Amino acid sequence: MTNKVKEAAYLRHVLAVNLRFIRKNNHYTREDVYGLTDISVNEIGKLEREVTSAGLDTLAALAKGLGMGAAQLLDPHLDPTAVLLYPDENVMEQIRAELIGLLPEEQKHIAVLVHIQAAHCHGNRSASEKLRIE
Secondary structure, rough: OOOHHHHHHHHHHHHHHHHHHHHHHHHHOHHHHHHHHHHHHHHHHHHHHOOOOOOOHHHHHHHHHHHHOOOHHHOOOOOHHHOOOOOOOHHHHHHHHHHOOHHHHHHHHHHHHHHHHHHHHHHOOOHHHOOOOO
């Protein structure tokens, strides 16, 4: 896998986590986001599941509708758990569920610890190849 492909996958992941984070924090449904952005509910779901990539027009519409800059949507620190890239999504959902209710700085600290542990457990590849933390 090339660095370009890895970076694209990482950005897809960060956008997906951030969209879910924004929706949950604002108690928005996908229909609410559609109303704000004119991005279809189906497309929002695909973005959140990392099935598709957001084009620039989609990213701009999401940012404008959600009242933020496009860069914020791709900020891995918007939701501290966005930096967690663990190979088992079920494990990730359990970790994210446990982090709910903690202060953002506590979430980030735990995310870093999980990142270090996951990188250590994955063997010979370097942490930056396996997992990425900004």
